Amino acid sequence: MPNQPAHALIERAAQPDDVAGIRKLLDHYAAMGDLLPRREAEIITNLSHFRVLEVGGDIVGCGSLEHFTDELAEIRSLMVAPGLKRNGQGSVLLNALIDIARQRGVGRLMALTYVPEFFHKFGFHTVSKDIFPEKIWGICVNCYKFHNCDEIAVLLELQDT
Numbered sequence: 409m410p411n412q413p414a415h416a417l418i419e420r421a422a423q424p425d426d427v428a429g430i431r432k433l434l435d436h437y438a439a440m441g442d443l444l445p446r447r448e449a450e451i452i453t454n455l456s457h458f459r460v461l462e463v464g465g466d467i468v469g470c471g472s473l474e475h476f477t478d479e480l481a482e483i484r485s486l487m488v489a490p491g492l493k494r495n496g497q498g499s500v501l502l503n504a505l506i507d508i509a510r511q512r513g514v515g516r517l518m519a520l521t522y523v524p525e526f527f528h529k530f531g532f533h534t535v536s537k538d539i540f541p542e543k544i545w546g547i548c549v550n551c552y553k554f555h556n557c558d559e560i561a562v563l564l565e566l567q568d569t
């Protein structure tokens with residue numbers, strides 16, 4: 409029998425059918441403490457902000473671009489499947505999200521992360537969380553880690569790039 413062609417990896421906007429796949433990935437990394445958990449209702453509410461990586465119908469990566477204001481947005485829930493790490497696919501997702509932010513005229517793009525080195529590759533620099541009161545008092549205040557958050561804030565100033 410001839411070899412079946414390998415499925416191509418596709419980066420695209422998320423669709424309603426992707427919610428279960430996004431949730432499965434997110435639950436995995438939330439259980440490991442790498443990412444903060446998000447309820448399914450929250451994923452559905454924010455689905456239009458998500459990009460995904462799909463291969464043969466499976467969701468193997470995702471990330472979202474969520475706005476605080478027209479000028480300030482955040483990269484959230486960025487991840488690739490464990491077996492896909494260090495293959496450049498996280499970079500594909502982050503580049504896509506940065507491009508969208510740039511097209512929208514976002515001035516400052518931030519993230520809270522345990523892997524600042526990954527973001528530094530894209531020109532983000534490490535900053536104090538205190539410069540994002542929108543994040544701290546809008547979202548972090550409801551997080552179980554609020555009083556001892558050990559995530560690192562990174563910022564990309566898009567006017568400069």
Ligand SMILES: CC(C)(COP(=O)(O)OP(=O)(O)OC[C@H]1O[C@@H](n2cnc3c(N)ncnc32)[C@H](O)[C@@H]1OP(=O)(O)O)[C@@H](O)C(=O)NCCC(=O)NCCS
Nearest residue numbers: 442486487488493494495496497498499520521523525526
């Ligand atoms: C962080 C994550 C999205 C990176 O995706 P990835 O596909 O593995 O990363 P890439 O292959 O595109 O990496 C590009 C470069 O970033 C840097 N990098 C990536 N992951 C890194 C890590 N864990 N530590 C240090 N540097 C890292 C490396 O320089 C890498 O290039 P190299 O492999 O040639 O050395 C992925 O590791 C992941 O899903 N982690 C778990 C969830 C998570 O922590 N997400 C971040 C949320 S803010």
